[in-house]
Amino acid sequence: MTKIDIISGFLGAGKTTFIKKMIEEVFKGEKIVLIENEFGEVGIDGGFLKDAGIEITEMNSGCICCSLVGDFGKNLHEVIEKFHPDRILIEPSGVGKLSDVMKSVIDVEKDEDVKLNGLITVVNALKASKQMKAFGEFFNNQIEYATTVVLSRSQKATPEQLELCVKQIQALNPKAAVITTPWDEIKGEQILKVVEGRDSLEVKLLAEQHAKEEAL
Numbered sequence: 001m002t003k004i005d006i007i008s009g010f011l012g013a014g015k016t017t018f019i020k021k022m023i024e025e026v027f028k029g030e031k032i033v034l035i036e037n038e039f040g041e042v043g044i045d046g047g048f049l050k051d052a053g054i055e056i057t058e059m060n061s062g063c064i065c066c067s068l069v070g071d072f073g074k075n076l077h078e079v080i081e082k083f084h085p086d087r088i089l090i091e092p093s094g095v096g097k098l099s100d101v102m103k104s105v106i107d108v109e110k111d112e113d114v115k116l117n118g119l120i121t122v123v124n125a126l127k128a129s130k131q132m133k134a135f136g137e138f139f140n141n142q143i144e145y146a147t148t149v150v151l152s153r154s155q156k157a158t159p160e161q162l163e164l165c166v167k168q169i170q171a172l173n174p175k176a177a178v179i180t181t182p183w184d185e186i187k188g189e190q191i192l193k194v195v196e197g198r199d200s201l202e203v204k205l206l207a208e209q210h211a212k213e214e215a216l
């Protein structure tokens with residue numbers, strides 16, 4: 001079975017840095033595919049990418065990194081069939097909704113041997129309040145659908161800043177676990193424990209909630 005973790009977060013929040021930490025510290029022995037997704041945004045060489053569907057950009061220490069453009073669900077199927085990884089890490093675009101990515105994964109769950117494992121959102125502790133106001137449509141959705149929120153740059157935040165940040169996150173999503181420890185002071189294994197402790201029941205509830213909202 002392939003576990004799928006989604007690591008969302010606004011532009012520059014620290015998603016890639018966080019993923020690298022987790023790969024180095026926790027997922028080393030696993031066969032990992034990292035998917036960076038642009039969700040249908042077609043850039044300059046979009047035509048080329050679109051034809052290919054999947055572009056493999058990097059392969060190191062057992063990790064296959066690829067970008068998907070176009071039909072995300074279809075491409076996700078292809079990645080699973082082709083690589084049969086132990087784990088897929090998805091880094092969605094910073095200006096995408098976490099609920100959209102979640103929905104695609106839930107669709108794939110119906111006919112592939114995969115499990116939606118973690119819904120993680122990385123939030124810049126120094127910028128959260130401003131970004132929440134300015135980019136609420138994406139920013140808030142990313143928090144609302146997360147089971148675990150990981151603050152980045154918390155080592156540079158004042159205690160007041162941190163407290164406010166956690167409060168604002170909890171106002172949007174009272175159930176999410178919020179990790180405020182600076183990344184140099186916490187082991188990847190500890191983070192994974194928190195993520196996997198928010199068990200699949202909660203992921204299922206979020207999925208149902210989303211389905212209801214869709215139906216309205």
Ligand SMILES: Nc1nc2c(ncn2[C@@H]2O[C@H](COP(=O)(O)OP(=O)(O)OP(=O)(O)O)[C@@H](O)[C@H]2O)c(=O)[nH]1
Nearest residue numbers: 010011012013014015016017018094152153154183
């Ligand atoms: N020291 C420190 N640096 C961080 C932290 N989070 C992010 N950074 C730095 O912030 C910059 C952006 O981080 P990325 O990991 O590329 O962010 P991202 O969310 O993947 O960015 P996009 O994919 O462009 O949206 C990098 O230079 C990181 O080194 C943190 O918690 N501590």
Ligand SMILES: [Mg+2]
Nearest residue numbers: 015016017091
């Ligand atoms: Mg990134």
